[in-house]
Amino acid sequence: MVWLTMFYLSSMIFLAFFSFFCLLSSFFSILFDVSYFIEWDILGINSNFLVMTLILDWMSLMFMSFVSxxxxxxxxYSGGxxxxxxNINRFIYLVLAFVLSMIFLIISPNLVSILLGWDGLGLVSYVLxxxxxxxxSANAGMLTALSNRIGDVAILLAISIFGYYGGWNFYFYTDLIEEDSFKILVTLIILAAMTKSAQIPFSAWLPAAMAAPTPVSALVHSSTLVTAGVYLLIRFSAALEGSAAQTTLLLISSLTMFMAGLGANFEYDLKKIIALSTLSQLGxxxxxxxxxxxxxxxFHLLSHALFKALLFMCAGAVIHNMKDYQDIRLMGSLVNQMPLTTFCLNLANLALCGxxxxxxxxxxxLILEIALMSSINMIIFFLYFIATGLTVCYTFRLIYYTLTGDYNLHSLSSVTDESYIMTSPMLSLGVGAIFGGALLSWLIFPTPYMICMSLFMKTLALSVSIMGGVLGYLFNFMVVNYSLNSLYFFNYIIYVGSMWFMPFLSTYPTSKSILVMGSMYTKVSDFGWSEFYGGQGIYKVSMSVSNSLQLVQNNSFKVYMLSFIIWVVMIYICI
Structure with missing residues (x-):
């Protein structure tokens, strides 16, 4: 037990110091405009060379700092x-393996080495x-693993296409954008990123992954698994410009943002509401x-990581004190019992709302204003701002149900903030949720953007947010949530609240078509003709021949005489 405590503390302290070192290195890289590209040749096959490549620039160093x-x-936080x-020792090993896989993905500009970190994330996420x-948990893990395998296959196909160019370091091939094979490669990379970042139609696995422990959710939804797809596309951004896949990605991501915001307003599971907010921000x-x-x-990826990790930690503290209840209707008036957790939760929620x-x-x-200055159509425009209003709406709905609503706990519930092991990291991340955005904006954008728009457009984001917050809070005072009148809209509520039937569509066709076809194929092929002419058939023929040879080798006079007569008859016939 002493060894376990020492290992737990040493790994935590090492990650903290490593984070500080990477942050200082990132400052140095930005200040002096320095990047390091390190290559180590491992194997050469004809004109292709398998190399171990590391890239240490301001982006990879800053991302590693935040992840660590x-x-x-x-x-x-997990200590409490x-x-x-x-099995807490197993849990710590898995978390460290998860972080190591993410760091390996961050510093790799080589698709072969990226695949190692990419697959490592998928494998460890399944185990968690x-x-x-x-x-x-088993069903959720299988859905998570199979959804991410689609992206793994896309990365493998992209590696095979890159072999055609003579190497796998994608930094060297961005000038080949106009070639058809490179367009196919970019499409495969976008498909891989969509599966890992849970864009439509691969969104079902992200809320299902809430079956993992809450500390894992804080890590996954802030800076590791779901951000891997976004980070990969950021590295491939030069190849995206002007492609048809870029326009398709814009529509899909906007629909994902809208769908997640709409679904969160009809969800009652605390962790799933926060998971859907992550899905919206990924959009x-x-x-x-x-x-x-x-x-x-x-920039948004890093600032979102700070307050989303804080949001999950606060949710975990609430669930831990609520004896593992996750239904927000069973909570209420937590501001009187858990003031510190309530403060941090409100802080993270307000940061999420903007x-x-x-x-x-x-x-x-800045994203909303840049989108308004870009050449987007009315569909994308409305999806952007309706999703922004929905974000504030479900946030204030969550605040009402958990923090300021009626007291719905048991009469003898003990809900406190006494666990300093759980509250200390929440306060650290709370400082990041307050000051992190300003510091990052000064670092990443030292030269300010010039944004010119009308007063209506400038105040549109604020107006939509205020409207969404008012509606999200006031609807809870009405009888809609607790009366039977909502049953008249039951079908619509089920459709909207179930992510447009995406979990159903992700599992039902698989179980009813692919698995049934696999069962039929197994019966007809593996246990049918293949068995008849394959293993069992060969076995029967081999046994027959073996028995014949055994009979010949028994030195029986009758066998030899019979064989002699047959040979004589055959020679006579031939003559």
Missing amino acids: FIASMVLF YMSGDV VIYYQNEK VMMSILSLGYPNLAF MPFLAGFYSKD
Whole structure:
């Protein structure tokens, strides 16, 4: 037990120091405009060379710093949240493997080495999702693993296409954008990023992955698994410009943003509401990336990581104190029992909404204004701003149900903020949620953007946010949530609240078509003709021949005489 404590503390401290070192290195890289590209030749096959490549520029160093810092806070937080778990050592190993896979992906500009980190994320995420060994976790883990395998196959196909060019370092081939094979490659990379970042139609796995422990959710939804697809596209952003896939990605990401915001307003599971908010913000990152602003997408990725990790930690503290209840209708008036957690949760929620001068404001407001200045059509315009209003709407709905609503707990519930192990990392991330956006904006955009628009357009984001917040809070005072009148709209509520039947469509066709076809193929082929003419058939022929040879080798006079007579008859016939 002493060894486990030392290992837990040493890994947490190492990640904290590594984060600080990477942040200083990132400052140095920005200040002196320095990047390091390190190659090590491992194997040469004809004209292709398999090389181990590392890229250390301001972007990779800053992202590594954020991943390490959040992982350090998650490990600290896990000391309280997972204290009753008998397999906490296994949990710490899995979290460290998860962080290592993400770091490996961040510093690799080579598709072969990227695949190692990419597959590592998929494998470890599956193990973490099924960490609580029950049927729900097993189903969620299988959905997560199979959805991400589609992206893995796309990366493998992209590696084979890159072999045609003579190498796998994609930094050297951005001038080949006009070639047809390179367009196919970009499409495969976009498909891989869409599966990992859960864009439509691969969105079902992200809320299902909430079966993992809450500290893992804080790590996954802030800076590791779901951001891997966005980061990959940021690195490939030069190849995206002017392609038809870029326009398709803009529409899909805007629909994802709208669908997630709409679904969160009808969800009652605390962790799934926050998961759907992550899905909505991933749509924001993908959409601004497809408009041609990779640095802005990276800016929102980092600022979102700070307050989303804080949001999940606060949700975990609430669930931990609520004896593992996750239904927000069973919570209420937590501001009186958990003031510190309530403060941090409100802070993260307001940062998510884009409250002025919090972390989310600097990136989100800039994204909306840049989108308004870009050449987007009315569909994308409405999807952007309706999704922005829906974000504030479900945030204030969550605030009402959990923090300021009626007291719905048990009469003898003990809900407190006494666990300093869980509250200390929340305060650290709370500082990041307040100051992180401003500091990042000064670092990433030292030269300010020139934004010119009318007063109506300038105040549109603020107006939509206020309207969404008022509606989200006031609807809860009405009888809509608790009366039977809502049953008249039951079908529509089920459709909207179930992510447009996406979990159903992701699992039902698989179980009813692919698995049934596989069962039929197994019966007809593996256990049918293939078995008859394959293993069993060969076995029967071999046994027959073997028995014949055994009979010959028994030195029986009758066998020899019979054989002699047959040979004589055959020779006579031939003559």
